[in-house]
Amino acid sequence: SLRAVVRRAIEHIRLQRENIQLREAVNLKRITEALGSTLELNEVLQVVLESALAEASADFGAVLLDCKDQERIRLAASRGEGEAPVDLSILDPLESLDAWREGSQKSILIKAGEETPFPCPLLARESRKSAMNVPLRAKGEFIGVLHVAREICPDSFTEGNLETLQMIAAQATFAIENASLYDNLHHDYMAIIRALANAVEAKDPYTRGHGDRVVKYTQSIGRCIGLDEEHLEKLKVASILHDIGKIGIRDQVLLKPGPLTDAEYSEMKLHPIIGDRILEPIRSLKDIRMWIYQHHERLDGKGYPEGIGGDDLVTPSRLLIVAEVFDALVTERAYKPAWSMEKVINFLRKNADTHFDREMSEVLIQLLQEEGESFYKENVIVY
Known part of the structure; x- marks a missing residue:
């Protein structure tokens, strides 16, 4: 119907x-x-x-x-x-x-x-x-x-x-x-991190800009080896703060223009420990603290402060180690002139598998060969 x-x-x-x-x-x-x-x-x-x-x-x-x-x-x-x-x-x-x-x-x-x-x-x-x-x-x-x-x-x-x-x-x-609020908080967080690093650089003119450059190197190498954005972001913070412990080193040691005595060098080697203590109350920096603590270790176990190496060094620590040393080599310091690119490449090759992780060394060498001196002579702020 x-x-x-x-x-x-x-x-x-x-x-x-x-x-x-x-x-x-x-x-x-x-x-x-x-x-x-x-x-x-x-x-x-x-x-x-x-x-x-x-x-x-x-x-x-x-x-x-x-x-x-x-x-x-x-x-x-x-x-x-x-x-x-x-x-x-x-x-x-x-x-x-x-x-x-x-x-x-x-x-x-x-x-x-x-x-x-x-x-x-x-x-x-x-x-x-x-x-x-x-x-x-x-x-x-x-x-x-x-x-x-x-x-x-x-x-x-x-x-x-x-x-x-x-x-x-x-x-x-x-x-x-919510994302905008997080973005603002992150911006403030990075500003505080930068202020902490500035406190160290204000003491030592030879390290001024060192953290910024290490950021660039760790980010470049990290991307080449396939680190995800979370690790890259953490590495950025670790790179900025890796020398924060130097704020606890006496000026006569930190700023000494010539070679350090054994006693002075022993004091200088305390800065990763001091940095770890400074950052210990900040729970969000737990992983980053370990990388900073290890940034003067070596793959062969002959570094400091613990003398650990091999599998005990995690990938971000290995990356920070080679980036930190690389910047020290290519910049003028109170105790040495800047090294040439050729000399640096030879040093990286010679010390692969002893001081440095071989993969990190090879990636850094490749970046140098592709970009030349501009890789480390251009002033770059990446955060």
Whole structure:
């Protein structure tokens, strides 16, 4: 009967809606879990974009963040197949930037053929057919825009697509806020680490910049041997702080222009122990403390302070050992001139498997041969 047909049609529509709602709930849960798995802002933004592209069936996505303190916007992330450039110069005049902020406060859906209602470098892309902008907020304050576009697919977005993007943006806001807080804390943390290192360098002009250079060398070698970002970040801190214990060495020993006596050298060899004691209360530096403690050890066990070697020296310690010695060789010190690159390479080869890990030595030699003296003569700050 007609009534039965209508009932079946209504039931079919209801089931379709429930299926869509269930799929959206499952996808939202997946997105929430993915966003909660990291505090790195760049990773958060990539998760947001991947989710937005997939859920909206878009082929280009981007996040613009509002840098209010600098009166500019930043293309924080972009992803997709679009070929057209993102021209941020559209917002160079302050009045255009203000117009963008005002226009971006609300969600917007632009269908194929429709004009851009306000200055926006994303909506103005020539390849754009249909696009959506959704505002991102933190603690109620506008912080930027989540944008997706169809630049290959000719079909326009729907209101349903816009609602989905708004849900993703709502989840993204919390993740971005947490990641930004973490980013600020990390920046302050690194500033404190740097201040500690400055305290040592203020005592000894010959080591000024030594930590910065060791950072560069450990990062370069570490990437070549395949260390992950977590280890590289920890190595950065270890490289900056490896000589922190020298703050406890008497000036007449630390700054002595000539060779040290046996007693003075014994005192100098205490600086890894002093550094370990200084850093001991900081629980987050537990691994890093060990690397710093071992940075004057040798592979053959003839180093200090423990005289350990072989398998007792972990990879980051081995890396720090060769980087620290390398910088001492190529820079002028009170007791010696800077060595030539050829002399350094010969020294590294001669002392592989005794003083240094052979793999670390070979990687460093390869970097020197590829980049030449610019590898160690250019002033580089990498944090």
